[in-house]
Amino acid sequence: MTFKEESTASSLPAPAHQEPLVRTTQRQERVPNKKIIRDLGLKVTNQRLVILEVVREGKAHFTAQDVFETVTARNPEIGFATVYRFLRTLSEHSYVTEVRMGGMPARYEWAAKKHHDHLTCSTCSKIVEFENPEIERLQEKVAKEFGFSLTGHLLELYGVCPDCRRKSAP
Amino acid sequence: MTFKEESTASSLPAPAHQEPLVRTTQRQERVPNKKIIRDLGLKVTNQRLVILEVVREGKAHFTAQDVFETVTARNPEIGFATVYRFLRTLSEHSYVTEVRMGGMPARYEWAAKKHHDHLTCSTCSKIVEFENPEIERLQEKVAKEFGFSLTGHLLELYGVCPDCRRKSAP
DNA sequence: TATGAAATTGAAAGTCATTCGCAACTAGTT
DNA sequence: AACTAGTTGCGAATGACTTTCAATTTCATA
Numbered sequence: 001m002t003f004k005e006e007s008t009a010s011s012l013p014a015p016a017h018q019e020p021l022v023r024t025t026q027r028q029e030r031v032p033n034k035k036i037i038r039d040l041g042l043k044v045t046n047q048r049l050v051i052l053e054v055v056r057e058g059k060a061h062f063t064a065q066d067v068f069e070t071v072t073a074r075n076p077e078i079g080f081a082t083v084y085r086f087l088r089t090l091s092e093h094s095y096v097t098e099v100r101m102g103g104m105p106a107r108y109e110w111a112a113k114k115h116h117d118h119l120t121c122s123t124c125s126k127i128v129e130f131e132n133p134e135i136e137r138l139q140e141k142v143a144k145e146f147g148f149s150l151t152g153h154l155l156e157l158y159g160v161c162p163d164c165r166r167k168s169a170p
Numbered sequence: 171m172t173f174k175e176e177s178t179a180s181s182l183p184a185p186a187h188q189e190p191l192v193r194t195t196q197r198q199e200r201v202p203n204k205k206i207i208r209d210l211g212l213k214v215t216n217q218r219l220v221i222l223e224v225v226r227e228g229k230a231h232f233t234a235q236d237v238f239e240t241v242t243a244r245n246p247e248i249g250f251a252t253v254y255r256f257l258r259t260l261s262e263h264s265y266v267t268e269v270r271m272g273g274m275p276a277r278y279e280w281a282a283k284k285h286h287d288h289l290t291c292s293t294c295s296k297i298v299e300f301e302n303p304e305i306e307r308l309q310e311k312v313a314k315e316f317g318f319s320l321t322g323h324l325l326e327l328y329g330v331c332p333d334c335r336r337k338s339a340p
Numbered sequence: 341t342a343t344g345a346a347a348t349t350g351a352a353a354g355t356c357a358t359t360c361g362c363a364a365c366t367a368g369t370t
Numbered sequence: 371a372a373c374t375a376g377t378t379g380c381g382a383a384t385g386a387c388t389t390t391c392a393a394t395t396t397c398a399t400a
Binding site: 100101102103119121122128130132134135138139142143145146147148149150151152153154155156157158159160161162165 | 270271272273289291292298300302304305308309312313315316317318319320321322323324325326327328329330331332335
């Protein structure tokens with residue numbers, strides 16, 4: 001079981017702005033943003049680069065609004081339609097995963113990480129990521145039992161986190 | 171593992187209209203709609219009675235729009251605000267469960283049945299209900315592991331149903 | 341069974357996240 | 371540099387609810 005906790009701070013940390021310069025000698029640890037855009041068959045525009053930077057370097061879970069605000073802080077010329085459009089494209093091509101729940105805005109996350117599900121605190125909205133192969137296996141089993149070929153799933157657990165339990169029990 | 175399949179027919183079957191008369195001798199198999207409304211601390215109005223009948227006797231899964239259409243076919247005077255309002259109240263008091271997914275309208279179902287999750291065909295939208303205690307138990311375990319007290323969960327599996335698999339594989 | 345305060349209703353207006361239409365604007369090929 | 375198809379920002383549109391409010395109805399009490 002792996003996990004990663006995350007605070008609920010409202011703004012995204014400012015990611016480093018520059019793409020690695022061609023001439024630097026620093027190691028290229030990951031796929032460059034330009035390559036991602038080209039691989040999608042899209043033109044490389046400044047807005048898409050900025051959105052990608054924010055998405056990849058900001059906090060793990062974000063809404064389109066989060067991205068829009070961070071992006072416009074850097075370049076006020078970018079409209080939210082562009083943010084929504086590009087996030088949709090990214091999610092259609094599995095670069096980000098999109099979770100839409102309730103009447104709330106969709107939450108996204110960069111998907112280049114291992115699959116996981118979420119445990120959300122219904123009091124403070126803190127999100128804990130977890131991964132449980134056993135549950136995954138059982139899901140496959142259920143699908144098979146009904147003759148379905150499983151293509152995806154949504155598993156979100158809701159509860160009260162340790163901090164909030166402590167606060168509410170004096 | 172239990173299950174119940176359901177067709178995707180677009181309209182709700184017309185439920186019998188009358189409340190059991192006081193004088194009939196027929197067995198009272200379930201909580202009367204009037205009692206439900208009173209238990210909620212609400213006034214018994216005709217619109218709430220009609221909505222309850224439709225919800226309890228129509229098909230298992232429905233949207234607010236489904237209910238609104240069936241209800242207005244019976245009594246055109248009922249507005250959709252009333253339907254939405256009452257469905258929300260019912261769901262707040264756990265008489266119906268509400269699942270909101272994607273940008274789609276919320277789906278409801280009468281909750282007086284045993285807990286279950288859903289396996290949905292992403293091609294034809296057929297819904298299969300299933301219940302898997304082992305998965306439930308693992309969810310509790312995950313929550314405990316992170317110190318959360320589990321209050322609820324959402325588990326939806328997506329796949330392609332046997333019918334659709336057959337059709338797509340010639 | 342009258343009465344009236346409080347709850348409820350329908351219609352219309354308001355929200356809110358997201359999407360669309362389109363003229364102006366670019367990236368990237370030629 | 372010119373061309374052209376892909377992109378963009380803006381504002382308007384959409385769709386699913388939600389709220390507002392004046393008119394109506396319920397139901398405890400007289």
